[in-house]
Amino acid sequence: MQNFEFQNPTKIIFGKGSINQIAGEISKKAKVLITYGGGSAQRSGVLDEVKIALTGYEITEFGGIEPNPEYETIMKAVALAREMKIDFLLAVGGGSVIDATKFMAAVIPFKNDPALLLENAGSAIIHALPIGVVLTLPASGSEMNNRAIISRKELMHKRAIMNQFLFPRFAVLDPTKTYTLPVRQIGNGVVDTFVHVLEQYMTYPVEGKVQDRLAEGLLHVLIEEGHKAIINPQDYDVRANLMWCATMALNGIIGAGVPQDWAAHRIGYELTVLYGVDHAQTIAVLVPAMFKVLEQGKREKLLQYAERIWGINNGSEAERIDAAINKTRDFFESMQVKTRLSDYGITAEAIPIIVKQLKAHGMVKLGEHQSVSPEVVEKILELCL
Numbered sequence: 537m538q539n540f541e542f543q544n545p546t547k548i549i550f551g552k553g554s555i556n557q558i559a560g561e562i563s564k565k566a567k568v569l570i571t572y573g574g575g576s577a578q579r580s581g582v583l584d585e586v587k588i589a590l591t592g593y594e595i596t597e598f599g600g601i602e603p604n605p606e607y608e609t610i611m612k613a614v615a616l617a618r619e620m621k622i623d624f625l626l627a628v629g630g631g632s633v634i635d636a637t638k639f640m641a642a643v644i645p646f647k648n649d650p651a652l653l654l655e656n657a658g659s660a661i662i663h664a665l666p667i668g669v670v671l672t673l674p675a676s677g678s679e680m681n682n683r684a685i686i687s688r689k690e691l692m693h694k695r696a697i698m699n700q701f702l703f704p705r706f707a708v709l710d711p712t713k714t715y716t717l718p719v720r721q722i723g724n725g726v727v728d729t730f731v732h733v734l735e736q737y738m739t740y741p742v743e744g745k746v747q748d749r750l751a752e753g754l755l756h757v758l759i760e761e762g763h764k765a766i767i768n769p770q771d772y773d774v775r776a777n778l779m780w781c782a783t784m785a786l787n788g789i790i791g792a793g794v795p796q797d798w799a800a801h802r803i804g805y806e807l808t809v810l811y812g813v814d815h816a817q818t819i820a821v822l823v824p825a826m827f828k829v830l831e832q833g834k835r836e837k838l839l840q841y842a843e844r845i846w847g848i849n850n851g852s853e854a855e856r857i858d859a860a861i862n863k864t865r866d867f868f869e870s871m872q873v874k875t876r877l878s879d880y881g882i883t884a885e886a887i888p889i890i891v892k893q894l895k896a897h898g899m900v901k902l903g904e905h906q907s908v909s910p911e912v913v914e915k916i917l918e919l920c921l
């Protein structure tokens with residue numbers, strides 16, 4: 537196992553009816569900005585429930601945060617928050633609302649150009665307002681981590697920042713608030729969670745047995761429970777397990793002390809910026825092809841995954857790896873997330889454009905071996921068609 541430090545300060549408040557506990561987590565004197573997305577939180581009644589829980593607080597609202605949250609939208613919220621002298625931010629939504637709110641929290645007290653905070657993976661952030669989360673979409677893991685992914689279409693950027701000041705103070709996880717998710721977002725959430733586990737698992741062995749077994753446990757839960765959420769959207773236990781799974785997949789625990797990959801995520805950002813493909817859709821396309829192209833560097837873990845996750849024991853090593861990759865693709869498709877670029881109307885002509893963007897963003901040595909060069913990305917994308 538590799539050396540590591542681990543600290544996660546986010547308090548989780550889990551379960552049905554837990555929204556009414558948020559008042560206990562925010563100072564009575566706080567001026568609260570509630571942030572949300574394009575309307576689902578109003579339609580489902582979650583927003584009203586939050587406002588009732590905060591009766592007596594001075595509240596301002598900012599809605600309209602789009603999926604893959606935009607810098608320009610966030611700057612509007614920052615202006616409002618400064619004007620209203622906000623000192624606590626409460627995100628009500630999925631990864632996009634949470635990430636946008638994290639970036640707001642860093643920008644509001646920052647005196648210089650906000651764009652500087654997106655440079656060098658957010659290392660310039662030395663202070664941020666406190667934030668809380670009411671999660672409505674289990675997928676990103678943002679509710680219990682220090683990351684935010686911010687898009688800036690005018691510059692063709694989607695960038696990840698990571699900073700200890702971005703951990704939420706608390707996150708409310710009420711599984712009943714996910715009952716209204718459309719099938720597309722249920723599938724996206726399960727696939728994104730699955731790939732978060734794989735990004736921290738499918739590398740090379742370092743005798744991280746705790747991490748491996750935890751990761752394998754999460755993968756099994758996703759395979760067992762994922763489709764049940766599509767068939768029976770109001771099954772509480774299914775939703776509860778998927779919600780906790782998404783949080784556990786990216787709160788730092790399974791990735792501590794083991795190598796990590798993240799190349800699929802990084803390449804996926806370019807697909808989202810260029811072609812508007814949903815985040816989970818990008819990685820559903822990329823992962824099977826990446827495992828095939830990077831088979832040698834990931835051989836031991838691919839064989840372990842084949843056996844422990846899919847029960848594949850027969851055949852040559854190459855056959856077992858191929859079978860595991862096929863099972864992975866079938867699983868994504870069973871969650872109704874398509875796994876080919878052509879499914880999203882993207883053709884071979886896009887390949888040089890995607891590679892050019894990665895180069896422009898300095899992403900030329902990706903993956904746990906830094907072996908995913910532009911030439912390797914080209915090969916991967918050809919297999920994605």
Ligand code: NZQ
Pocket residue numbers: 572573574575576577580601602603604605629630631632633635672673674675676677678681683684685713714715716717718721724725728786801815
């Ligand atoms: O905008 P509204 O109307 O609220 O609708 C949203 C949105 O259209 C809808 N939705 C959310 N909760 C709902 C609901 N619809 C019905 N019922 C509910 N309960 O779902 C749509 C997608 O929401 P979004 O927040 O964009 O989805 P997700 O949680 O998948 O977040 C995606 C973003 O997270 C980033 C992605 O890059 C992307 O920008 N990620 C963040 C990470 C992190 N911070 O650690 C890691 C991830 O790898 C990921 O990159």
Ligand code: ZN
Pocket residue numbers: 676728732801815
């Ligand atoms: Zn992701």
